[in-house]
Amino acid sequence: MIYILYFIFYGFLLTAIIGLLASWVDRKVTARVQYRVGPPILQPLIDIVKLLGKETLIPRGASRATFLMAPVAGLTSVILVATLLWINNLGSGDTFLGDLIVVLYLLTIPSISIIMGGFASRNPLASLGASREMKLILGYELPFVLAVFVPVIKSGFSIRLAEILAYQTQNGAITGSLSGTLALVVAVFCVQAKLALVPFDIPEAETEIVSGPLVEYSGSALGIYRLMKNMLLFTLPFFLAIIFMGGLRSDGLHLLNGLLKVVGLVALITVIRNTNPRVRIDQAVRFFWGPLTIIAAAAVLLALKGL
Amino acid sequence: MQFFRFDNLSNFVGIFIGIFSLLIIFYSSAFMRGRKGLWRYYSYLVLTLLSSLGAVFSNNLILFMVFWGFLGLLLYLLIGFGQKENTLYTAKKTFIIIGAADALMILGLAFVGQLTGTLQMDKISIALTSKPAVWAYLCFAAGAFAKAGAMPLHTWIPDTAEDAPTPVTAYLPASLDKLLGIYFLARISLDLFQMNSAMNTLLMAVGSFTIVAAVMMALIQHDLKRLLGYHAVSQVGYMVLGIGTGNPIGIAGGLFHMLNNAVYKSCLFLSGGAVEKKSGTTNLDNLGGFVKFMPITFVSFLIASLAISGVPPFNGFASKWLVYQGIIKTASNGGYLWIVWLVAALFGSALTLASFMKLVHTVFLGQTSSQVRDQKLLPLGKETSPAIWMPSAFLALLCIIFGVFAYRMPLGAFIVPSIGQSVEFLGIWNVNLATALLLAGIIIGIAIYLAGRVTEARETEVFVGGELTDEHPDMRVSGVSFYNTIQEIGFLRGLYKKALRRAFDPYEIGRTITFGFTRILRYIHNGVLSTYLAWCLLGMIVLFYVLLR
Numbered sequence: 001m002i003y004i005l006y007f008i009f010y011g012f013l014l015t016a017i018i019g020l021l022a023s024w025v026d027r028k029v030t031a032r033v034q035y036r037v038g039p040p041i042l043q044p045l046i047d048i049v050k051l052l053g054k055e056t057l058i059p060r061g062a063s064r065a066t067f068l069m070a071p072v073a074g075l076t077s078v079i080l081v082a083t084l085l086w087i088n089n090l091g092s093g094d095t096f097l098g099d100l101i102v103v104l105y106l107l108t109i110p111s112i113s114i115i116m117g118g119f120a121s122r123n124p125l126a127s128l129g130a131s132r133e134m135k136l137i138l139g140y141e142l143p144f145v146l147a148v149f150v151p152v153i154k155s156g157f158s159i160r161l162a163e164i165l166a167y168q169t170q171n172g173a174i175t176g177s178l179s180g181t182l183a184l185v186v187a188v189f190c191v192q193a194k195l196a197l198v199p200f201d202i203p204e205a206e207t208e209i210v211s212g213p214l215v216e217y218s219g220s221a222l223g224i225y226r227l228m229k230n231m232l233l234f235t236l237p238f239f240l241a242i243i244f245m246g247g248l249r250s251d252g253l254h255l256l257n258g259l260l261k262v263v264g265l266v267a268l269i270t271v272i273r274n275t276n277p278r279v280r281i282d283q284a285v286r287f288f289w290g291p292l293t294i295i296a297a298a299a300v301l302l303a304l305k306g307l
Numbered sequence: 308m309q310f311f312r313f314d315n316l317s318n319f320v321g322i323f324i325g326i327f328s329l330l331i332i333f334y335s336s337a338f339m340r341g342r343k344g345l346w347r348y349y350s351y352l353v354l355t356l357l358s359s360l361g362a363v364f365s366n367n368l369i370l371f372m373v374f375w376g377f378l379g380l381l382l383y384l385l386i387g388f389g390q391k392e393n394t395l396y397t398a399k400k401t402f403i404i405i406g407a408a409d410a411l412m413i414l415g416l417a418f419v420g421q422l423t424g425t426l427q428m429d430k431i432s433i434a435l436t437s438k439p440a441v442w443a444y445l446c447f448a449a450g451a452f453a454k455a456g457a458m459p460l461h462t463w464i465p466d467t468a469e470d471a472p473t474p475v476t477a478y479l480p481a482s483l484d485k486l487l488g489i490y491f492l493a494r495i496s497l498d499l500f501q502m503n504s505a506m507n508t509l510l511m512a513v514g515s516f517t518i519v520a521a522v523m524m525a526l527i528q529h530d531l532k533r534l535l536g537y538h539a540v541s542q543v544g545y546m547v548l549g550i551g552t553g554n555p556i557g558i559a560g561g562l563f564h565m566l567n568n569a570v571y572k573s574c575l576f577l578s579g580g581a582v583e584k585k586s587g588t589t590n591l592d593n594l595g596g597f598v599k600f601m602p603i604t605f606v607s608f609l610i611a612s613l614a615i616s617g618v619p620p621f622n623g624f625a626s627k628w629l630v631y632q633g634i635i636k637t638a639s640n641g642g643y644l645w646i647v648w649l650v651a652a653l654f655g656s657a658l659t660l661a662s663f664m665k666l667v668h669t670v671f672l673g674q675t676s677s678q679v680r681d682q683k684l685l686p687l688g689k690e691t692s693p694a695i696w697m698p699s700a701f702l703a704l705l706c707i708i709f710g711v712f713a714y715r716m717p718l719g720a721f722i723v724p725s726i727g728q729s730v731e732f733l734g735i736w737n738v739n740l741a742t743a744l745l746l747a748g749i750i751i752g753i754a755i756y757l758a759g760r761v762t763e764a765r766e767t768e769v770f771v772g773g774e775l776t777d778e779h780p781d782m783r784v785s786g787v788s789f790y791n792t793i794q795e796i797g798f799l800r801g802l803y804k805k806a807l808r809r810a811f812d813p814y815e816i817g818r819t820i821t822f823g824f825t826r827i828l829r830y831i832h833n834g835v836l837s838t839y840l841a842w843c844l845l846g847m848i849v850l851f852y853v854l855l856r
Binding site: 003004007008011012051052053054055056057058059060061063066068069071072073075076077079080083096097098099100101102104105106108109112115116119120121122123124125127128130131134135137138141142145146149152153157158159160216219220221223224227281282285286289300301304 | 596598599602605613617618619624628631632635636638639643646649650653654656657658660661664665667668671672673674675733734735736737740741743744745747748749751752753755756758759760761763764765766767768769771776777782783784786789790792793795796797
């Protein structure tokens, strides 16, 4: 029962609040880069509340259940990952729920939910966008897996998040080493693609295929997708902060330090998305399978050598 | 002399052989209705069941080989019930590949007899130190690989999947052959031989290569059943990889994956067969929008697809997770290769997901193809007969049960006892809690919907650029060409071209070599009497020279 409370408070409410704030940071930084003022701090929340009040339209001939449940599945998995990360990070039980591999797999479910939603829309643009999303997953999965295993190697082949964190508390953050830095760079690019932000916003490409998989979504369903994306904007950097930077700690100055890491990662992602043009899908896949995989493999080799 | 043995491993495999046989016979009663020679078909099915049980429970290698060889013959006969153009060629090809591997196994049997002097399986325990021992193991492993379909002896599986009747494919290559092949691989690796690290590395290399190469081929297929056939190959990789790790957790993962694969792969083939029955085709270009016609089949297919792609909390994830831990455990032996196996397995999982997303889109979701629309598969929403959707729905349910109750049901009851060692987990996966939380999350999602105005949702037409998509069939995006971009990338282009020309098929290579020889012989045997006389004379001269020298 206590876990349900964790799930609702840490996984859902806290993550949603921080996610909406992260989304505000993202929009504010974007605005400043473009010499605009930017939205007020409550704007992301207002957007979602507004969407809940709008009418939901369902494309004719589509599978209603698939169309409406796809966003829910995505949101659920994000909440689950967030709960897992929070509880493991706060250390109130070092055998909670799942390990690194579980997190890796749970993190693909939001993408699957977007793909399924796009497929269920019966719109050619949605199908195109969803297929691009799938190809993007194929692209980034290879370097991402390699990069994520650098902390595993460093911490003596442990895949438990609590043990990776404990290793970092004793020996300093994994980014401190050469292999850790390389792996973090690779992972940040992969997270950029996971969030489908420029230069890897190919699946949604608004100017080209009109938000791709989301083209037929409106009202509450779109609101849930929006919430899911905002929560991911915090959850993914949080995951990187845990495995590469020693996570968040709740005592005194460390809390500030931990928050700075996450905000720094979000700001970095925002800056990347504001200073790059969109690439084509084949260019993206080549980029991930070529240079990034080589860097990630080098990082893994260095980590095995102990660097 | 004890001819049969019932231990935990063989009991476990035997039970599931029985379950799958029942399901397939039930399914066939609807699927094969109205075809000729049905009494032969059913007697072959029952004979397959009996000889599989015989092979699993036999304790004598010769007895085992008799049952095993008989299975190859039955497979050949069952494929013959297909109604495709290439069915006979495929049946012959299958028979030759399986037969050749069986011949290798007999050779291995001879080696074993030579080495130990006994053919009782429970008395054999050979260390892989001498050359004959290594050869014996390799011969046996080749037989297991051909049966289960690991690379490079897999090439019969995609062809069989395309050309054989669907229940046969779901029965043999998808479930029984996997159970038997991996059972035998486990038997030789755990009991008959004492593995060393070199042999384990070989197994892991074969496994990883099989996973990635087969699934890359699956990505680009145009035929529903052929695509599934490539997955039947790719999944073997995880089982071989698991057994190759040589530690209890990896072996448990391999065996668990064998069971899971049999469950979801038969489910996929059976649902695919339902689509085939309804539409009369398995060509992906002509399918689409079937979710409206067959919702139950869609749900079963979706669950099985997610399970095979390793999405938690379904069963595929549980077994893959064990295999990964097995691989990570080998890391402490030193060496760099483990990371290659691990990445191949994890990446193969993403590729699997990709090809199943393609199938889900092309067959069930997406827009209806003009062929389907013209055929008027009405009345809408009418499923095929219960005998066709019930087996796949049951298997889909098993995917969930084996995933959610992984520790209690399959692992605790069947798999861990059959390894005989305690399994120690490296990671954490509290699947009961995760499922409960997932349900809680779905409730949160529905609550958000109810807070909004979802009850007033209305249906609208789908537009692109102001045009109704349903009135313009050319606006349909079929999923068939989703991954053409991947096919065109760098070195993959050349590899794909070669693979599509079957340059990597040992059967085709063997055929080319054999026909090369016969061409020379044919040149000599030209039927001209004087040439033959000249050959006789030449032979006599050589003979005289040798004898009278």
